[in-house]
Amino acid sequence: MKTVEKVVNPVRRRGEQSPSRIYDEKLKVRARREWRGVKDTLYDYTRWLYQVYVIGKFILLPRNVKGFFRYRWMMSYLFVMHGMDKFTIGLRDEALRITHTAMNFVIADVTQAIANCFRGDRRVGNDKAYSDKCVITDENSMVTFMMGFDTQKVHTILREVPTMFASNIFHQFNVMHYLDIAQQYGIPGDVCPMPEAEAGISIEDDFCVLGSCAVQNNTTCDGSLMGNGIIAKRLEREYGIPTFQLATPLRHKEPDVMEYAAEEIRKAIAFVEEHTGEKWDWDVYFRAAKRVNDATRCRIAQMEINSTPYPQFFGAVFSLYNDTNYMGNSGRNADFVAIDHKLLELAEKGYREKRMYAKEYRHRCIVWGVQPQYVIDMLYWMVQCWGVVPLADMLSIINTDMIAEEDTPENREQAYRDMAMLNMEMIMRNHTHGGYKVLLDDLWDLCEKMNADIVMMWEHMSCKALTGMHGMFEEQARERGIHIMWVSHDLCDPRVFTRQAIRDQVNSYMRTVMREEPLDPALEIIPDNEAY
Amino acid sequence: MKKISALALKILLGIVLGALGFFVVTFIIYFFNLDMKATSMLAPFLEKWFDKMDRKQYL
Amino acid sequence: MRDLKYLQYFEDLLQQANNELVEQAKKDGKVCVAYTCENVPEPLLNLDRAVSIRLTAPNTGSLDIATYYMTNLLCEPSRALLERAVEGGFNFADCVITPDGCTMMNRAVENMELLHTMGKDNPNFFHAYMEIAFKNTENDVNLAVLQCKNHILDPLREKYGIDTSDEAIRKAVAEHNELCALIRELGEFRKEEKPRITGYEFHVLCLATYVCPKYLVKDKLKETIEEVRNREPDDKAWRARVLLVGSEVDDSGLIKLIEEQGAFVCCDRFCFGSYPGRTPIVLHEGEDALTQVCRHYIRNCQCPRMMSMDKVYGRKKYVADLAHEYHADGVVYEQVKFCDPWAYERMLGSSMLQLDYGFPVLSVDRPYNVSSSVGQMRTRVQAFVESIEIKKIQKGEKA
Numbered sequence: 001m002k003t004v005e006k007v008v009n010p011v012r013r014r015g016e017q018s019p020s021r022i023y024d025e026k027l028k029v030r031a032r033r034e035w036r037g038v039k040d041t042l043y044d045y046t047r048w049l050y051q052v053y054v055i056g057k058f059i060l061l062p063r064n065v066k067g068f069f070r071y072r073w074m075m076s077y078l079f080v081m082h083g084m085d086k087f088t089i090g091l092r093d094e095a096l097r098i099t100h101t102a103m104n105f106v107i108a109d110v111t112q113a114i115a116n117c118f119r120g121d122r123r124v125g126n127d128k129a130y131s132d133k134c135v136i137t138d139e140n141s142m143v144t145f146m147m148g149f150d151t152q153k154v155h156t157i158l159r160e161v162p163t164m165f166a167s168n169i170f171h172q173f174n175v176m177h178y179l180d181i182a183q184q185y186g187i188p189g190d191v192c193p194m195p196e197a198e199a200g201i202s203i204e205d206d207f208c209v210l211g212s213c214a215v216q217n218n219t220t221c222d223g224s225l226m227g228n229g230i231i232a233k234r235l236e237r238e239y240g241i242p243t244f245q246l247a248t249p250l251r252h253k254e255p256d257v258m259e260y261a262a263e264e265i266r267k268a269i270a271f272v273e274e275h276t277g278e279k280w281d282w283d284v285y286f287r288a289a290k291r292v293n294d295a296t297r298c299r300i301a302q303m304e305i306n307s308t309p310y311p312q313f314f315g316a317v318f319s320l321y322n323d324t325n326y327m328g329n330s331g332r333n334a335d336f337v338a339i340d341h342k343l344l345e346l347a348e349k350g351y352r353e354k355r356m357y358a359k360e361y362r363h364r365c366i367v368w369g370v371q372p373q374y375v376i377d378m379l380y381w382m383v384q385c386w387g388v389v390p391l392a393d394m395l396s397i398i399n400t401d402m403i404a405e406e407d408t409p410e411n412r413e414q415a416y417r418d419m420a421m422l423n424m425e426m427i428m429r430n431h432t433h434g435g436y437k438v439l440l441d442d443l444w445d446l447c448e449k450m451n452a453d454i455v456m457m458w459e460h461m462s463c464k465a466l467t468g469m470h471g472m473f474e475e476q477a478r479e480r481g482i483h484i485m486w487v488s489h490d491l492c493d494p495r496v497f498t499r500q501a502i503r504d505q506v507n508s509y510m511r512t513v514m515r516e517e518p519l520d521p522a523l524e525i526i527p528d529n530e531a532y
Numbered sequence: 533m534k535k536i537s538a539l540a541l542k543i544l545l546g547i548v549l550g551a552l553g554f555f556v557v558t559f560i561i562y563f564f565n566l567d568m569k570a571t572s573m574l575a576p577f578l579e580k581w582f583d584k585m586d587r588k589q590y591l
Numbered sequence: 592m593r594d595l596k597y598l599q600y601f602e603d604l605l606q607q608a609n610n611e612l613v614e615q616a617k618k619d620g621k622v623c624v625a626y627t628c629e630n631v632p633e634p635l636l637n638l639d640r641a642v643s644i645r646l647t648a649p650n651t652g653s654l655d656i657a658t659y660y661m662t663n664l665l666c667e668p669s670r671a672l673l674e675r676a677v678e679g680g681f682n683f684a685d686c687v688i689t690p691d692g693c694t695m696m697n698r699a700v701e702n703m704e705l706l707h708t709m710g711k712d713n714p715n716f717f718h719a720y721m722e723i724a725f726k727n728t729e730n731d732v733n734l735a736v737l738q739c740k741n742h743i744l745d746p747l748r749e750k751y752g753i754d755t756s757d758e759a760i761r762k763a764v765a766e767h768n769e770l771c772a773l774i775r776e777l778g779e780f781r782k783e784e785k786p787r788i789t790g791y792e793f794h795v796l797c798l799a800t801y802v803c804p805k806y807l808v809k810d811k812l813k814e815t816i817e818e819v820r821n822r823e824p825d826d827k828a829w830r831a832r833v834l835l836v837g838s839e840v841d842d843s844g845l846i847k848l849i850e851e852q853g854a855f856v857c858c859d860r861f862c863f864g865s866y867p868g869r870t871p872i873v874l875h876e877g878e879d880a881l882t883q884v885c886r887h888y889i890r891n892c893q894c895p896r897m898m899s900m901d902k903v904y905g906r907k908k909y910v911a912d913l914a915h916e917y918h919a920d921g922v923v924y925e926q927v928k929f930c931d932p933w934a935y936e937r938m939l940g941s942s943m944l945q946l947d948y949g950f951p952v953l954s955v956d957r958p959y960n961v962s963s964s965v966g967q968m969r970t971r972v973q974a975f976v977e978s979i980e981i982k983k984i985q986k987g988e989k990a
Binding site (some may be wrong): 027029030031032033041045048049052069072075078079081082085181203204205206231233234238486491532 | 567582590
């Protein structure tokens with residue numbers, strides 16, 4: 001079997017040595033915050049203050065308070081700071097700054113998304129003029145088809161992001177209610193809980209109702225595609241919001257699907273123009289395209305750093321930031337550029353100074369599959385507890401090609417293909433769909449490139465595209481001498497696998513197969529199953 | 533002049549004390565996670581509120 | 592009613608994928624084109640010397656090997672096919688053409704490819720994967736045309752020298768239509784108040800047209816139609832008439848079980864049933880046959896995977912129209928366990944058929960091989976039949 005050289009942190013961690021003491025089984029939140037030494041604790045404190053400010057500003061608006069008491073999922077946002085605490089366990093120095101820089105921006109973005117939803121929501125803000133310029137899209141939507149619309153004139157509302165996706169990160173139990181509703185109405189419990197929960201939210205009438213139109217797509221899976229029909233029915237028939245289904249080919253590596261995909265993008269743009277009354281602007285598009293390329297270059301650079309013995313930006317925060325930037329932003333918001341560069345500067349500094357997340361890196365790991373929403377701190381736990389460093393995760397292995405960014409007649413045609421390519425290569429589906437090569441071969445190539453000796457396979461039990469290749473992963477890993485560690489979960493339903501049940505799968509593998517003792521034994525069992 | 537200096541000093545002292553007070557209070561809240569502990573006490577009441585709310589459940 | 596002369600014969604053909612007619616076709620020098628999804632235009636798999644054989648795994652028992660490769664979380668049909676492929680049950684196939692339709696079936700075929708389950712002694716053997724349409728537009732027709740060219744016609748021509756000309760397509764469509772007409776004619780008998788054919792018998796005959804070379808079943812089908820035409824129906828009245836909608840039914844035992852409870856399966860709207868699978872394709876001269884075939888498949892497609900809302904609503908209307916046409920008292924929505932598309936379609940369909948169209952609906956999930964869950968299914972159907980009878984009594988009709 002492949003082995004990698006152990007890397008030992010030459011610097012003793014400042015502050016307390018183990019983050020295990022911040023957990024208390026009697027509480028649903030942490031007992032206290034981590035002591036990270038004076039400098040890093042103060043930094044963490046100032047970031048906490050910033051989040052208090054962001055949330056305080058949000059709450060000061062009366063319509064947001066009204067929205068808070070209307071929507072059950074808003075309860076999750078009581079626990080934003082608790083959510084942040086999940087991302088920062090054991091972190092110091094650049095790692096802490098990278099995490100805060102990225103997540104503070106993501107949280108501000110989600111907060112703005114909620115505020116936008118409430119502003120246009122017929123039940124809350126009911127700002128009709130605003131709502132008429134809003135386009136609702138799915139949570140798993142690449143918004144490339146909005147890249148040429150001025151963000152001041154047309155507003156893209158990823159309605160499901162704050163409602164379901166982000167809310168589950170902050171509050172592990174909050175989605176269960178919607179899953180129960182969906183199952184009560186007849187959806188079986190074996191489908192992916194994410195579209196199932198979204199269908200449940202629609203049935204429960206717990207989505208904000210706004211927008212001149214909605215664009216749905218089939219980017220993730222059969223379940224997501226099918227759930228859209230349920231949501232669109234209510235949007236169209238009850239609320240009179242027309243929906244467009246943006247069909248995105250699955251076999252995205254085949255050149256013979258490109259024209260179809262590009263035509264679908266053209267149609268989606270025409271649909272938005274028709275319903276918002278705003279026109280597509282090529283200047284706006286190519287400015288956004290430049291930003292997409294810039295973000296791509298930054299991401300490639302981050303991955304380069306991660307291929308060294310001193311990876312800097314990884315784990316759930318890396319993938320959540322990419323989710324937000326690559327998928328939810330797609331170059332439309334200029335603010336991301338500065339953040340991208342700041343993150344890269346921090347990572348480069350961390351690399352130069354050989355900063356490490358834990359006292360030892362024993363294994364270099366590629367994380368494949370889909371991470372569970374409610375154990376979002378898992379990868380940070382893994383590096384702290386076992387010294388297994390997650391160099392890259394499947395959700396962050398996305399497009400690395402540059403798209404056309406100069407406004408020429410040829411490039412305007414190319415732009416439709418670029419948008420289609422990005423849309424087809426959405427996060428996750430660029431590996432889970434498109435044939436087995438993008439799922440299997442890409443993984444082994446990545447292991448080679450990143451010099452990884454272990455693959456942590458998230459086995460999201462309802463993700464048929466992944467579990468359908470279970471045996472092949474096993475066999476091909478064996479052939480290549482790569483350890484493969486299966487970790488089952490059910491994405492956002494903690495009743496199926498609790499947090500500790502998920503961690504125990506790693507504990508068992510490391511002890512029985514790898515025959516190792518944990519770096520921090522106090523972290524092997526954490527009493528947070530009942531915590532939000 | 534002295535009066536002005538004294539006033540300025542008082543204001544400065546006030547600001548410093550205020551800032552210090554702000555820091556001490558908020559840092560205690562931060563470090564002992566009192567913010568999240570308070571909200572976690574609030575959550576069960578909110579859940580009841582949402583459970584009681586009439587919904588137009590419909591497919 | 593007297594047993595149909597060829598019922599046992601057709602039942603036997605359904606007992607294994609590599610049945611005697613498949614063997615006969617191989618002896619006749621045919622190219623066996625295996626496929627797994629109704630969305631693949633069937634006439635294109637029956638050009639020239641090619642014959643289409645839909646892969647099934649009758650009498651499925653243990654799924655141990657397939658479960659290792661695909662876990663127990665994938666639908667049983669996909670695992671059953673993989674298991675059968677590993678066992679060597681599909682070795683007759685000269686190629687496998689599958690669309691990236693539902694993920695699970697696609698993964699099943701990909702596993703077959705990676706495990707080299709077929710084509711070991713055939714250098715021309717190939718696997719082809721197709722993108723299939725999502726909506727009912729001309730863009731989708733264009734996609735389908737390109738996909739059929741690249742993943743069906745070109746490889747068949749290049750590997751096996753199959754004639755894929757417009758003329759050959761028109762000939763294959765004519766033969767396809769002849770078969771469709773036979774099945775539709777048989778199906779018409781189900782509309783009668785005292786039907787001369789049972790839902791079970793119809794299913795056996797219809798399924799045989801998918802899993803056997805068509806040219807070898809036509810004569811016996813024609814003979815059977817004559818037999819049914821002259822058949823004396825039973826005097827017994829069915830307690831209810833139901834329309835069966837959902838995932839593929841490869842196990843005719845399911846229909847037998849429903850009918851044993853007194854519910855006549857008067858119409859079928861499931862994958863590889865007669866609706867829409869046996870709808871004749873109308874061709875005209877002004878356009879190439881390939882485009883017209885593709886358009887037919889897209890216009891008539893009732894697959895839950897079609898995502899545009901005209902299709903979403905249209906599927907329910909299609910079921911309601913069939914229910915009216917075949918005088919159904921109720922609708923049974925069934926779904927093979929772990930099938931994502933039908934899980935959602937069953938939910939929305941059963942709700943809309945009930946609320947928007949006023950039909951009593953039974954919504955059930957089931958295993959691929961119904962014999963593993965007879966008791967549960969029987970109880971559900973019995974209760975449904977009784978509820979229909981009660982509704983009839985309440986309406987003042989004779990139960």
